[in-house]
Amino acid sequence: MTDIPRDHPRYQSLVTREMLVKGVRDGITSMQGLIAHGRGEAFDYLLGEKTTAPALGAEKAAVAMLLLARNPVVSVNGNAAALAAPEMVALAKEVNAGVEVNLFHRTEERVGKIAGLLRSNGCEPLGVHPDRLIPGLSHDRAKASSEGIFTADVVLVPLEDGDRCEALVKMGKKVIVVDLNPLSRSARTATVTIVDNIVRALPNMVKLAEEMKSLPRPELEKIAGGFSNETALSAALDAMMETVQSSKQH
Amino acid sequence: MTDIPRDHPRYQSLVTREMLVKGVRDGITSMQGLIAHGRGEAFDYLLGEKTTAPALGAEKAAVAMLLLARNPVVSVNGNAAALAAPEMVALAKEVNAGVEVNLFHRTEERVGKIAGLLRSNGCEPLGVHPDRLIPGLSHDRAKASSEGIFTADVVLVPLEDGDRCEALVKMGKKVIVVDLNPLSRSARTATVTIVDNIVRALPNMVKLAEEMKSLPRPELEKIAGGFSNETALSAALDAMMETVQSSKQH
Secondary structure, three states, rough: OOOOOOOOHHHHHHHHHHHHHHHHHHOOOOOOHHHHHHHHHHHHHOOOOOHHHHHHHHHHHHEEEEEEEEEEEEEHHHHHHHHHHHHHHHHHHHHOOEEEOOOOOOOOOOOOOHHHHHHHOOOOOEEOOOOOOOOOHHHHHHEEEEOOOOOOOEEOOOOOOOHHHHHHOOOOEEEEEEEOOOHHHHHHHHEEEOOOHHHHHHHHHHHHHHHOOOHHHHHHHHHHHHOHHHHHHHHHHHHHHHHHHHHHHH | OOOOOOOOOOOHHHHHHHHHHHHHHHHOHHHHHHHHHHHHHHHHHHHHOOOOHHHHHHHHHHHHHHOOOOEEEEEHHEEEEEHHHHHHHHHHHHOEEEEEEEEOOOOOOHHHHHHHHHHOOOOOOOOOOEEEEEEOOOOOHHHHOOOOOOOEEEEEOOOHHHHHHHHHHOOOOEEEEEEOOOHHHHHHHHOOOEEOOOHHHHHHHHHHHHHHHOOOOOHHHOOOOOOOOHHHHHHHHHHHHHHHHHHHOO
């Protein structure tokens, strides 16, 4: 890993980048994932590289939905694996969810490496031998496991492609995405969109799940039901416009 | 190349990504270039992934400047080579410009590969054996050729680093950049900033050069002189804010 000075003003962002480059070298992250991350970086910059109050609200609603679910599943792709594997596994444990490897640029080699990483974090992942296809997607992008994403009622899919997000919603699932771009199709289609960096969102959600798992169901239902994705996206866009506006004035 | 379904709503953007990934595999593009491209993607999203009217105006002014130049040079880096090598060469021919390989993360191997790609597109590039240094930059990033960038009066440097853009401007050159981020230092420092995706900007410029090369000099001078970079950048930011605003209303 390139040595990054701890007092660099963008230390966290640079370390995150190094984690992904390492992910590519380890065969976990795709090169396309590196580009997608760059895109996220730009939106994160416009957000001020922090968890906004509306994003924290979305994280809380998402955790409530996962706790209320019959069969929740946490989906892991190459970027999520490189950036937040331990937290994804910890969250799944807290909310009793399955963990499924689910790649946009699927190769069996990459599936195997990500599965190995998840096992080393203490869980046995689904999706290594997918046996079902999500309707409306081309073959390789449709693969899902019958115990996991295919039958899940609530799915957390960080950093998901728009087409796939839409296909999951069409199956009647509640879909939670983590997406720094509030204009993306995923962001607009999902049930809950967390406009936050995955390296901040997942630790937040693990902590929230620890606190919230003892809440009675009606209280969780109130938290989940009180969330409006439209309002949350609008608030994220407002935060970004403020950054652009203030830079125009300089 | 991963197979992208033709009916994917973001087909062009995904194909562009694949071209860059292929660029890395071919030793033409750097991994840092992938992340930089992703940042550009975010701003392109905000622009609506189209050439705006102000961007087309900037492209026209840039072509006029290149046609008026005594010694124009088109600079090619790893991302430009992967995304628009044939168009860079075609533009250089239309405006009688030199083509120079000019890398931020310079390795002789990458220079050789890009030079080969340019030769296969029908031009003999400069910059393979640079003999001068641009003042104010560290050694490897300062390399330029005496017939090319070092003595050029007008330089087209798509996707250029802020420090290098500034150093070229300080040498008294007219600098044209293609940069999707209107807030970047390159965008603010350049003589003409084209806030557009290189995969749209370069084909536009080739077509404009074909049309404009027969124009009399006073007319070209009017087009070049009528351009204000500050106004263009402000218009680009406005276009981005409009996208955000209108998406808020849906």
